[in-house]
Amino acid sequence: MKTFLKNIAICAALTLSAMLGGCQADMDTPALVVPEASMQANISIADLKQLASQASSDENFALLMLDREKGYVNAADLNKSEETQMSALKAGISPNLADHYIIKGRVISSDASGNIYQALYIQDGTDAITLSVRKLSMYNDYRVGQEIVLDVTGLYLGKYAGLIQIGGLGDYNGTYQVSFMSAEDFSAHSQKNGLPDQEVQYINFGQQRPADGLYCTVMTPGQLPTTTEGVLEMSSQLVEFRNVSFVDGGELPFSEYQSSGVNRTITDGVSSVIVRTSGYSTFYNQIVPEGVGTVRGLLSYFNGTWQLLLRSSRDVIFDSKGTRQDPYTIEEALELQGETSGWVKGYIVGSVKTGVSAVTDNDQIIWGSDAELDNNVVIAPAADCKDYNLCMVVSLNQGSALRSQVNLLDNPGVYGQLLNVSGRFAEIYGMGGVTPESGAASEFELEAGGGTVTPPSSSMGSGTEEDPYSIYYIQQTAASDTQADVWVEGYIVGYINGGSLDSGAQWSNVMVSDDTSGDGYNNNNIILGATPTANAFANAIPVKLRANTAARTTLGLRANPNAYLNHVKLKGNINKGYGTRILDQVSEFIILN
16 A cells, blocks of 8 residues: 555655556555476486495595486596596587486475575485585575576586485585585476465375375384495485473573584383484574474485484474374364374273265264174264264284284274374365374373273173183283172284283293293293284283183193184182282183184
8 A cells, every 4th residue: 555655655656747548556465476397307206316325335425426327437537627527528428408417306305494504305206315505594485395407517426424315516625425506406407386385285204195285294203224335315304203302401502602512312112213403503502392293304415424403493392292192182172283293181982983985974984882893993082972063084004013902803892992092184085084103002191081981891792611711801800809709701813921011911822942941931921812813902801810720721822832823711819910900810621722
């Protein structure tokens, strides 16, 4: 409006002074110019990185890229004089642009905070790579999500301190390496294509990368590769670590004023990774947060060590909500769909029916324990909720502890229990959903539902020889509840080696050691499963076999490995042991198969 009034005033002044016939302010919005690259990519980032890796295994080297017929010239084979290098360029490079090495990728970095210095990171559907460019404030021209087409011919490809990148030629102590290309070279060799697309797809480590669009790999510090091939594949990638904490969180700043960089460490309690922050960044003096949260950034590799580079402080996502100790409610998590990840807790109330691709009706969910699929459960804010709009679907990762212990098809006893689970909040089956990173045991907790909901009575039994209890009945008995001389039915699916339930459980009939005096197991227990495929204590219980009885000598797996997977009825006492509910002092048994 101010511009409009200013234009009117100018017109009025011109009319009075020059007696002009009129003046009209141009109020049309300028047409949006969408850049369109004329170059076409002819090699993937992954293949280009492989070419460099195969050329040399040195920590520092530089290849002068010619064309796809002549390949490259190692800078170590060139005279240092600029004239010799330019002669090699003129003699070696085809004038036909289609013969050049050309890649494309979307920008995944930003130097707006000052923590990424004179570099662009780009990714395609195969890999990611660092472009070293002597230019500041590149975020103004190259936003996150902007696709760039880059003619690599005439530039240098190689390593600096072990990281493969594209740039100009550098020389350190007589050794050639990739350094910064000039801003003019980058401009001459690159074209923008289309407008930035900033929508990010989150994929798990090892999962197929999307062919187009931005993606971020969700992984744990322990999954950071150490092999040459793994380092090549993951370097320069955008990654996210969930459920991690900063060592010395709440005490130290990210960096020190105007330092070249300070290392801080994040850990998931098992493994760790360095977070390196420049003392010139806008957030260098912020205190690293305490607690548990999510940290994302760009994976760099420096002299044999992984480093995570934050693009800004917004890559550190810590909140009092969404932790294991303080999970989101279902309602809160539904409001955060597509925005974040974290822990959420709800009652297991059912699962999506087979054949359903998008839930649009309550009848498309099986509200109960009689599941048809093992790849999902539905959690709700209340145990008696049957409104899909108020619920979330939890994806159960194939082959994970989460699937084996939580799916209702194999574990009807978890129906009604509280599930506290960590993952990315995103739509599944057209509903609000939770997608765990890997489904590992560290990513979920099962809690008793307070007796609000129990499995159907038909699956519980009455404890007699004719109608034995199921293992689910024993699991839901109170800690103070002891019952003598009851019958239980199940399958022998393993044994416990030593005194620890977690580390000692062996889900097979294979002995840990042939030394009966040293491996902690001598036919004194078995694991009884609800099904012959049970492989977790969500659907199995420990059973202690009374000494000097036929039960021990017949069912103990050390002496009788063929008893493995036998369908049996056992008579004993419901008690407490191994820190959980067990069947104790088994004295009688019936083998059903």
